[in-house]
Amino acid sequence: MAVPGIGDAVSRTEDQRFLTGRGNYVDDITLEGQVYALVLRSPEAHARIVSIDVSEALALSGVLLIVTGEDWQREGFGHIPTKSAVRTNRDGSPIAEPPRHCLAMDRVRFVGEPVALVVAETAEVAASALALIEVDYESLPAVVDPVAALADGAPQLWDDIPNNLCADFELGDAAATDAAFAEADHVIAIDIANNRVTAVPIEPRGAIARYDADSDSFELYNATQNVHANRDTFAEQVLGIDKRKLRQIAPDVGGGFGVKNGVYPEPALILYAARQLRRPVKWINTRSESFLADTHGREQISKVELALRADGTFLALRTTTTGNIGAFCWTVGPFTPTGGSARTQGGPYAIGAMHYQAKAVFTNTQPLDPYRGAGRPEASFQIERVIELAARELGFDPVELRRKNLIPRAALPLRTPMGLEVDCGDFPQVFERTLAMSDRGGFAERVAASRARGRLRGFAIAPYLECTGGAPNEYAGITFTADGLIELAVGSQSTGMGHETSMPQILAARLGVPLEDIRYVQGDTDATPIGGGHGGSRNLEVGGNAVAQAADEVIDKGKAIAAHLFGTPLDRVSFEDGRFLVPQTNHVLTMPEVAVASLDPGRLPEDLQPGCLNTGSTFARSAIVVPNGCHAAEVEVDPQTGIIEIVGYWVVDDFGTIVNPLLCDGQVMGGIAQGIGQALLEHAVYDADSGQLLTATLLDYALPRAGDIPDMAIEYYEGAPTEKNPLGVKGAGEAGCCGAPPAVVNAVLDAIKESGVTNIDMPLKPEKVWRAIEDARRAG
Amino acid sequence: MATLTLTVNGKPVSAQAEANTLLVEFLRETLGLTGTHVGCDTSQCGACVVHLDGLAVKSCTMLALQAEGTEVTTIEGLAPPGSLHPMQVAFHQNHGLQCGFCTPGMVMASVALVTDNPNPSEPEVRQGLAGNLCRCTGYQNIVKSVIAGARAMER
Numbered sequence: 001m002a003v004p005g006i007g008d009a010v011s012r013t014e015d016q017r018f019l020t021g022r023g024n025y026v027d028d029i030t031l032e033g034q035v036y037a038l039v040l041r042s043p044e045a046h047a048r049i050v051s052i053d054v055s056e057a058l059a060l061s062g063v064l065l066i067v068t069g070e071d072w073q074r075e076g077f078g079h080i081p082t083k084s085a086v087r088t089n090r091d092g093s094p095i096a097e098p099p100r101h102c103l104a105m106d107r108v109r110f111v112g113e114p115v116a117l118v119v120a121e122t123a124e125v126a127a128s129a130l131a132l133i134e135v136d137y138e139s140l141p142a143v144v145d146p147v148a149a150l151a152d153g154a155p156q157l158w159d160d161i162p163n164n165l166c167a168d169f170e171l172g173d174a175a176a177t178d179a180a181f182a183e184a185d186h187v188i189a190i191d192i193a194n195n196r197v198t199a200v201p202i203e204p205r206g207a208i209a210r211y212d213a214d215s216d217s218f219e220l221y222n223a224t225q226n227v228h229a230n231r232d233t234f235a236e237q238v239l240g241i242d243k244r245k246l247r248q249i250a251p252d253v254g255g256g257f258g259v260k261n262g263v264y265p266e267p268a269l270i271l272y273a274a275r276q277l278r279r280p281v282k283w284i285n286t287r288s289e290s291f292l293a294d295t296h297g298r299e300q301i302s303k304v305e306l307a308l309r310a311d312g313t314f315l316a317l318r319t320t321t322t323g324n325i326g327a328f329c330w331t332v333g334p335f336t337p338t339g340g341s342a343r344t345q346g347g348p349y350a351i352g353a354m355h356y357q358a359k360a361v362f363t364n365t366q367p368l369d370p371y372r373g374a375g376r377p378e379a380s381f382q383i384e385r386v387i388e389l390a391a392r393e394l395g396f397d398p399v400e401l402r403r404k405n406l407i408p409r410a411a412l413p414l415r416t417p418m419g420l421e422v423d424c425g426d427f428p429q430v431f432e433r434t435l436a437m438s439d440r441g442g443f444a445e446r447v448a449a450s451r452a453r454g455r456l457r458g459f460a461i462a463p464y465l466e467c468t469g470g471a472p473n474e475y476a477g478i479t480f481t482a483d484g485l486i487e488l489a490v491g492s493q494s495t496g497m498g499h500e501t502s503m504p505q506i507l508a509a510r511l512g513v514p515l516e517d518i519r520y521v522q523g524d525t526d527a528t529p530i531g532g533g534h535g536g537s538r539n540l541e542v543g544g545n546a547v548a549q550a551a552d553e554v555i556d557k558g559k560a561i562a563a564h565l566f567g568t569p570l571d572r573v574s575f576e577d578g579r580f581l582v583p584q585t586n587h588v589l590t591m592p593e594v595a596v597a598s599l600d601p602g603r604l605p606e607d608l609q610p611g612c613l614n615t616g617s618t619f620a621r622s623a624i625v626v627p628n629g630c631h632a633a634e635v636e637v638d639p640q641t642g643i644i645e646i647v648g649y650w651v652v653d654d655f656g657t658i659v660n661p662l663l664c665d666g667q668v669m670g671g672i673a674q675g676i677g678q679a680l681l682e683h684a685v686y687d688a689d690s691g692q693l694l695t696a697t698l699l700d701y702a703l704p705r706a707g708d709i710p711d712m713a714i715e716y717y718e719g720a721p722t723e724k725n726p727l728g729v730k731g732a733g734e735a736g737c738c739g740a741p742p743a744v745v746n747a748v749l750d751a752i753k754e755s756g757v758t759n760i761d762m763p764l765k766p767e768k769v770w771r772a773i774e775d776a777r778r779a780g
Numbered sequence: 781m782a783t784l785t786l787t788v789n790g791k792p793v794s795a796q797a798e799a800n801t802l803l804v805e806f807l808r809e810t811l812g813l814t815g816t817h818v819g820c821d822t823s824q825c826g827a828c829v830v831h832l833d834g835l836a837v838k839s840c841t842m843l844a845l846q847a848e849g850t851e852v853t854t855i856e857g858l859a860p861p862g863s864l865h866p867m868q869v870a871f872h873q874n875h876g877l878q879c880g881f882c883t884p885g886m887v888m889a890s891v892a893l894v895t896d897n898p899n900p901s902e903p904e905v906r907q908g909l910a911g912n913l914c915r916c917t918g919y920q921n922i923v924k925s926v927i928a929g930a931r932a933m934e935r
Contacts, residue, residue: 011872018880019868021815021855025881028814202819202827202915203881254817254881255915287820496879496916662875666917670878673918698824698913706906706919736918 001514003578004505006727009662013515014500023252026206026223031280034208035064036123037270038283040116040130041292042108045142045364045691046155049106049135052116057132062125065273066133067117069103075272077102078237080263082329086169086339095167095360098158100328102238102265108137109157109327110364111692112292117269119281142364142691146324147301149363157327157362166325167360169338172345172417177355180316184307188390193761194378196299196324196684197677198291199371200703201495203254205294206284207267209274217245218274222267224248225256225495226533229471230263231525238268246271250523256495257674258370259294261535262331266293291696296684297371299324300337300358300378304386312396314405316353317346319382325360326367333369334360340375340469345418347383348427348465348628349405354417364691366684370535372674373466373737380464384742388460388749389758398746399435399461406431406463420467422626424720430652431463434630437650437713446634455636457647458751462743463630468541468731471532472621476546478507478554479614480595486513489521491531492543497733498663499539503547505660506727510551511591512578530618537627537731540659545725546619553615558594561613564605565589565597625722627730629653631672631739633747639755642770644680644748646710651739653714656721656730664732668714671736677704678737679744683763702763786847788813789857797844803837804828806844807854815855815884819913826912829885829892830854836892838885838911855884858891866932867891867925876925878916886912886922894930902927 004010017023054066079099088094104115116133120126141155148154149164157164181187207222218241224230227248235243253260270281285293302321308314323337342356391398406427407414413423443459450457479487488507494500504518521527532542555575562580563570566587573580581588589597597603598613634648651668658664681702685694695701721728741762748764749757755776760768784797788811795810807813807830816839819825828839831853859865867890870876877883886909893900893908900908905926906919914922 011875014880015872015877018877018883019855019864019871019887020859021813021884023815023880023883025814025817027818028808200915201879201881202825202913203817203879204819252880254819255879257915287822287825498878666875666878666921669918669920670916671918674915697822698820699822703824703913703915704919705913706909706923707903709919711902711920711923712918 001516003512003514004508006506006509006657006659008660010501010505010515010660011662012498012501014498025203025252025254026208026221027284029208029221029251031208031210034280034282035119035121035277036126037117037119037273037281038123038126038130039114039266040118040133042104042111042113042115044108044137044139045111046140047108047137048140049104049108050138051136053134054116057118057129060125060129060132062121063118063129064121064277065119067103067269067273069101069105072101072103073105077239080233080265081237082331082334084329084332084335086167086335089168090170095334096161096165097329098161102268110366112366114265117273119273119277144363144365144686144688144691146322146361146363149361150322150359157364161362164362165359166329166362167334167338169358170356171342172355173353174355176353177316177318180353181307181318184315185310186308186394187305188308188386188393189303189305190386190389190759191303192385192759194298194300194381195678195762196296197371197682198294198296198684199257199259201255201257201259204285204287204290205260205264207270208280208282209267209270210280211274211278213278218271220246220248220267220271221251222248223253223260224250225253225261225493225535227493227523227525228491228531229533233263234268234271239271248525250493253495256534257372258297258374258535260495261533262295262369288697291701292366292693295330295369296326296366297368298378299368300341302382304382306386306390308390312401312404314349314351317351317383319345319356321358323358323360324363324365324368326365327362328367330367330369333367336368336370336375341378343418343420343467344376344379344465345383346416347380348407348463349383350407350411351417356418365686366693372671373734376466376734377675377737377741380738381742384462384746388746392753392758402461402463403431420626421623423724424722425626425628425654426717426720427463427628430628430630430654430717433715433717434461434632434650434652437715438632438634438648450636454640455638456751457634457636458747459634460743460746460750461630461632462739462746464628464735464738466627466735466738468538468624469536470538472542473530473618474532474542474546475528475530475616475618476543476550477528477616478550480598482599484517484592485519486517487519487521488547489527490543490547491528492534492539493523495534497539497667502540502660502663503543506544506547507551510548511554513591537733540729541625541725541731542619542621544659544729545727546617548727549619550615550617553617554613557613558591560608561594561597561604562589565603623724625724625730627653627655627732627735629735629739631743633743635744635747635751637748637751637769639752639773642766642768644764644769646676646744649710649712651712651714652717653732653735654717654720654730655732657728658716658718659729665714667732668736669712671734672712672740673704673709675737675740676709676744679741679762679764681708681763782845784844784848786849787851789853799845801844802840803842803844803847804839807839813854813856817881817884819881824913825882826889827882827885829888829912831888831892836889855888858887865891867929870929870932871925874921874925874928876917876922882912882914886914890926890929893926894933898930898934900927900930
């Protein structure tokens with residue numbers, strides 16, 4: 001059994017059960033005596049609840065419990081708080097955080113808002129009961145567009161929140177930016193929309209709650225990305241129970257992408273129902289329900305202005321954006337269009353002054369919360385779209401204009417005008433490598449070949465700058481068991497990224513043991529004292545470093561045991577390649593040998609107890625890290641149909657140290673696919689009048705299929721591991737979503753540039769592309 | 781209720797099923813074969829693909845009673861216990877899965893695809909898997925897995 005190293009392409013441990021149908025997702029769990037819950041959701045975008053009559057539904061045989069907002073209020077349960085890192089407006093006043101209850105009280109504010117919970121002996125009976133609940137709604141005017149919602153006279157979601165304004169945010173130096181604009185030779189401005197999308201993990205959300213009356217305690221199996229924080233909120237803020245009485249377990253989770261990170265009402269509702277009924281309660285969303293019940297992402301309407309000198313040097317950037325956050329703040333919703341998009345403004349370019357202004361706005365739509373990237377893809381799109389337009393309008397080569405303005409390596413470390421500490425990297429080298437991969441030399445010939453077939457070919461390059469986020473601390477616990485295994489428990493958790501392989505790989509490499517000796521534990525509030533869940537590309541950065549730190553503590557303790565067994569002073573013992581040894585002697589003990597000794601009181605020094613090698617260690621992030629990279633895309637457009645084909649895709653990423661390139665490739669590919677989906681296919685569309693979600697099934701919401709995503713050529717730049725953490729890692733999960741939309745959209749606009757079209761809002765569906773070309777042609 | 785008799789993963793099965801029970805529900809709930817997944821309600825995602833008399837079917841698109849007398853293979857029965865089908869090995873080696881939720885349907889659809897077309901080109905694989913959604917992998921490693929799996933199945 002080989003010992004893996006950092007950087008080895010180790011294939012995954014968890015594959016075995018996933019490939020043989022032995023994965024254990026929430027819907028696969030059946031508890032003795034379980035009953036079934038369904039949620040009655042609002043069919044109205046905005047309405048007053050006049051009355052709810054549950055009598056007929058309750059009379060149905062097999063119906064066990066119906067809970068309405070009135071019941072919830074009577075129980076005195078709390079609302080779900082917002083934990084947005086942005087808490088104040090630009091004038092210092094607090095942002096608006098209206099209460100979000102698990103069930104609507106007297107008013108509904110979006111289609112899909114939970115109105116009642118029904119629990120029955122079977123799911124079929126619960127579904128029948130849902131249809132028998134009579135809710136009398138008095139419709140109110142609805143608004144779904146965030147710009148319209150800000151206007152005077154727009155429908156008001158909250159009586160005490162004028163103009164539906166949740167947060168009014170700014171970052172950067174307005175005066176310096178204004179001054180730079182005043183002195184600029186050129187000012188280029190573009191109006192763009194970043195389309196609303198939704199994550200659609202293939203496993204819908206669901207949970208099972210069990211209550212044990214004897215101990216007055218709960219178990220919750222939940223398809224979540226974040227067991228600890230959600231447990232705390234359900235227990236302390238909503239239900240008012242001791243959090244030690246609530247154990248939350250995330251079994252195998254079928255994809256998350258941010259959308260399973262937030263705090264949703266359904267698990268709290270079924271915890272309550274399980275206690276009321278003294279029976280386990282299971283709830284599983286259908287896919288169509290998921291479109292109405294899972295948070296959405298993106299949706300910003302922005303004006304981006306770039307000030308340039310005559311020679312193309314960037315002087316200043318001004319971004320003014322309106323972010324839709326839906327009807328409530330949800331978990332951290334207001335942060336995405338404000339702080340989330342602000343930090344990486346300007347990307348990897350040297351821009352002397354920047355000013356970012358954002359309004360987060362309530363509308364009668366499904367609330368928005370982080371979706372893979374959460375603000376950084378929007379920022380990347382903003383800068384890259386305005387640069388592309390600047391090149392076009394001012395007659396610069398888009399590649400040259402970017403190359404000219406990239407932050408040079410020698411300028412690092414620096415603090416951007418947005419306050420982001422960029423410590424290391426080599427943006428020009430990453431850019432040139434990407435360009436080299438894309439065979440620019442052969443491009444003219446390919447353009448001609450495409451043209452001969454009636455196709456238009458275009459190219460774009462899109463360097464990006466990213467940053468990690470999420471909870472700053474993570475815990476790793478290492479336990480040596482009598483059967484010779486090493487149990488590794490980490491507070492973060494995989495929803496597909498492969499922690500079960502990558503985290504043990506770090507430990508195995510550090511301790512010099514084979515992967516087979518390590519048993520991995522995750523997704524259980526009882527297994528680790530703290531845990532930050534998954535979000536902000538944080539696992540390798542915070543969790544991985546927690547593992548490395550804990551491993552180093554094990555080695556230090558192991559040295560003390562080895563010194564005792566060798567009968568040598570501690571300072572003479574060293575640890576190399578999995579062995580404790582005294583150089584120039586025959587004193588050698590392997591890690592497993594020391595582990596065995598650590599459980600044997602007869603072989604330990606007096607001051608150490610059996611089990612002394614076990615370690616729990618918390619890694620605290622000192623500063624967020626800055627992944628970066630560069631994407632390039634080549635596309636073919638059929639001007640007769642507007643159909644786009646991505647014919648080439650190249651990316652070079654700087655994620656610092658690459659722990660497992662196989663898994664890292666998977667993260668990049670998946671992120672790019674979601675970025676391409678946003679660029680070309682996906683759009684969550686609301687009807688402006690009724691507030692109905694028009695794309696509420698997989699028939700209507702276009703998720704990319706195998707034929708929609710090209711092969712991607714991926715390379716890594718490993719010349720600049722960060723010194724912000726011991727492993728030197730920078731986080732990989734969200735980068736693909738940042739680079740892909742601008743690369744693809746700019747490549748399409750390059751292909752059709754002769755038409756004069758300079759902007760098409762995402763998604764670039766064939767009809768939109770065809771119409772844009774036709775409209776431009778007719779306009780002459 | 782009616783009695784449904786069929787063969788599942790090589791074993792004869794006889795059990796009660798309601799007239800409106802879907803095949804996927806019968807497999808998951810009556811037989812406890814939870815490897816077959818439900819990812820949607822419009823027959824788009826393909827997480828529920830099984831083999832019915834050797835053909836790939838979405839088990840959410842047919843009633844359990846329609847499977848009377850057929851031979852059904854689910855992901856649990858694709859290879860003898862303790863071993864892996866060459867397609868499963870290929871998915872493992874090529875990192876053709878992440879969260880694993882679409883994987884059973886993806887593997888079953890891939891095996892049927894290759895049975896039908898033993899040496900598929902990359903476009904043929906992409907076209908052949910149009911009925912199976914994956915949100916994690918971007919499909920590239922799935923396509924690679926299927927082509928590698930096809931070669932291994934030939935041997």
